[in-house]
Amino acid sequence: MTTITKTIDPITLQVIGGALHAIAEQMGNVLYRMSYSSIIRESQDLGAGLFDLDYNTLCESDSTPMHIGSIPGYLRGIEKSIPKGDWREGDVVIHNHPYFGASHSPDIGIVMPIFYHGELVGFSANTAHHLDIGAATPGLIIDVPDVFAEGMLLNGLKLVEAGKRNDTLWRYISGNTRVPGLVMRDLEAQIASAELGVKRYCELMDSYGRDTVEQAAKQLMDYSETMLRREIAKIPDGDYFAEGFMDDDGRTRGVRLPIKVTVRVRGDGVEVDLTGSSPQVPTAFNVPFEGSTKVACYFAFRALLLDTYTHQEYIPQNEGSFRPVTVTAPLGSIFNPIAPAACEARFNQIQRVVDLIIKALAPVLPDKCTAGNAACLSFASYSGLRDSGDYWVLIEVNEAAMGARPQSDGPDTIEELMRNTRNNPLEDLGMHLPMICDRYEIRDDVFPGAGEYRGGMGVVKSQRFLTPGFMTHESDRNEDVPWGIFGGHEGATAIVRIENSVSGAPARDVDAKFSGMRAELGDVVTYLSPCGGGYGHPLNRDPAKVLDDLLDGYITLDHAQQVYGVVFEPVKNGYGWGLDAGATDALRARMRAA
Template identity: 30%
Template sequence: MAKETNPPARSLDPAGLEVLHHALASVAEEMGAVLTRTALSPNIKDRRDCSTAIYTAGGRLVAQAEHIPLHLGLMPTVVRAVLAEYPPGTLEPGDAVMINDPYISGSHLPDICLISPVFHGDTMLGLVANLAHHVDVGGAVPGSMSTVATEIFQEGIRIPPVKIRRRGKVNTELLKLLAHNLRTAREFYGDIQAQLSANDRGIARMLELAGRYGTPLLRRYMEELMAYTHRRLLSALEVIPRGTFSCEDFLEGDGLVEGPVNIRASITRHDRGLTVDFSGTHAQVRGPVNATRGVTLACVYFVVKSVLDPDLPSNDGLTRSLEVITPSGSLVNPIFPAPVAHANINTAQRIADVLLGAFARVAPERVTAAGTGSMSNFTVGGMDPATGKYYSYVETCGGGQGAKCDRDGLDGVHVHMTNTRNTPVEVIEQSYPLRVDRYGLARDSAGAGKQRGGLGLIREITVLRGEATVSVSTERTRIPPWGLCGGLPGQRAFAGISPPANRKPEDNREGEKIGNTTPVSSPGKFTCRVSPGTRITLQTAGGGGFGPPLEREPERVRRDVLEGLIERQTAEEIYGVVLTEQLAVDEERTREKRQKLRSSH
């Protein structure tokens, strides 16, 4: 290969560092744009269930797009695992490595990661990577998200680090082998090609930067950017008092057993930074809510950044003063072959809640009340008799964001560890034998407070033709999202199934969780077969409130009533705001009502 030629060396400067910071982030963002615009499955092209990032040649995170916090936080674990199998000396221009094994990469099996080296001349400048959630990777059920799996082998095909492309040539035989074990091979081929294209765009843009600055200087800027982030983290830590503060919260079962499963975290602020210790957390469970260490680390990184400095550049510098203790064989660091599919969906969100709850002990003004508490997975799949082909509808549904000291929680959004969009109703009905009967905000689901929580969502879908397998996985159906500083909890989630109107309950087959035409309440996590005409209902939890509800400005309460977010009865009985027939605030009666409520409390 030709030797690279570099421009004269230039000294580093703050302005140049900021320019390179945004240049590298824009490379990752452009990779994400290529991936979502060229993907085939709605889960990636519409919901944008994917993430992209840039790494040094040694596998340290340099920059990432504003995609999914869980993906981005655990991708360094993936890259390090790949480099252990394929050290930089074994990688060549045009290579791409594929992996999805959670016990190597950290995520769950539907998340397939592709990593490609970036060579400038004969020098390896760094790595580009993307991770995307595929709609099916085999396993016991369509969508590969069974809530009753007891070992990882039931969750789909496991891919160790393997070169899917060597020196620009795609390994079509390997792709054929993988596709042969999936229900939706067409989408798989299309999405893998989109992932390869995204990495190729990242390589091209990185080479442009290397051509402009030269490899040595670009590398120096990468190192300085990570060091700068570390310095900012140490400075931000000064707002946290020294000492240890703890919190505990619970999952509502593992999908097989409905008993509480605790997650406990203690955060110690010391001279060297932070130690986060999950000792005391429940042992790993039989059901698929076990979170690998990579998932747990991602949650820690997200919460630390959110609490200390949300504008902190996301790179390896964030991790340098953090020690994370995850006992082996626990819910937050399970031993193979424990199932893990729904840890991303539920356990990651509860870990985030626990960490925020711990920080709330010492800095409540920097955290939100508990949010909806789950990514609320909704999967329907089967054989469409009209086409004779498998389909797999995969959705994660937003809910209420927890309120903060100075603002309401957002309504119907994803919180904490996820950042996907929804699937448009039109796309669902065009792509699958499904009908969307209802989709909107769940009125009165927000936790009341001086700042109210966000509202949850309601999604109702009917299977139009053919039998289907349904998997629903949510949380906070029994333990509501907590409020802070006198704020009330959000409304609990609900999941239910209504059988076809012409079917009697006694006709149900053994094992089916369907009853009559009114939605029958189901556990928050269930997998079952349903007949055509069955309607599935999922209502996600609202966010917790912040501060006493009686301190909320009456005009804001009135506006919530006018916008249909809360009932008039709620305004009076919870907020103490009395409205006239014309829905104006009756100031005198409101003062009397609030005084009466304060006295009763």
């Protein structure tokens, strides 16, 4: 093959870039539309894309950032078992080992090699969160001693070899999950997605030629790198610091885990240093370095500096946006654990890393940062046994809220930061599982983080067991409140509450993390997510927005007056409230003077 070094013209470059993105989107669509479990079918907890021979990301689906950013780590981990020379056309490889690049063990990767005219030219791959991989507790795990208790560890194994299905491995996987009917069908959906990627990439090469497509891919990656470096170079050189803490490790209650982030900006490159963060813990509350820690840091800078809606230029989503960012985490720390430490319950920690990167850079990026986000994840696993003896399992991701932004309020009840998953429709729950949702609405027991722009409001969700079962809850931020910024007030922490609708036993608040808890008939588990912090001083908030919040029930008359300095009076000959402009101006003047 003759390698082209000639620069591809801008029009062809953009057409090929659009085609690559369309392929990744099609792969993601096939995966979630063909899947059976709700965590993939409804929540779209997945990622898909194409990769070159050096495992660079060429394109990615608009899915969960955690998934797609981690696949190069999967490929490098697989190479330790399958060198490039051992790939055969028609191979399908399965991989989920967190110490060989995977994001965490339930995120199973499926990889297919792409051969074009007999030569290996790249890889088509995807990952998806599987409902159960035979771990110590159904669905999710927290309090386990090591990575072997996380369930099946599949380290670069060929499900299909040169087109011939490995029935022994298929039977092994089917026999070691509590819900084989869902897991095996989800794997088939992943294979269909990867097959589509292989087909479409070869068709793209048929249309433009291999040399042109590969040269275009290199230019597109270089372009994305250049765009990110341009934005980093605008930040003054320096070391920027922020810190917070996690509630506990899910076992040792009352012992907080420090999270420390130093962002070092030098020229057009940046380093995220997590030195000083907690040592690794004896539960699954650790973070795989390659597949999760690094990916979180990549995401933070792409979200801050390359947001699609803040740039007129088209910026492809590819490997180029990873190159300017380096990540440091001491071996043996919570963000770089030593095998065989368990590391399945890793998402809350990386959410907080992203939030703290934003906080660290807020003084020099005031027009791009947010106030404190919820920056956590309520990951709930509900399960039980049917009369037939078969398991039912539901994994649910609950929404939270963003912090306020430089020009607008924080969005309410949203999957913020690295999540980008969708909610499970309540009808789907009621049709398939012995549970029912009693309450699902915006949180109303606290006020949003006050500011010129207020923080987002969290969600309240109450799920009731219609039969005895089990529950595991992976969450955090019951203790560390989301921060306000530039005079804004802090938000609100999370609450997890349990009561029983049958016995009438009083409600009790519990820890954010608990593992394999027995649930009785009528148990109601309520999650109240954190609320975001405020941006700017509350006395600068437009009184009309304060009125909107009052009418929406987010705040009270007293709160409007005491915090925002806004006075309302009853509307004459009508219902509701109207602004008392004179009293508001006078009150705000007194409050500013004080």
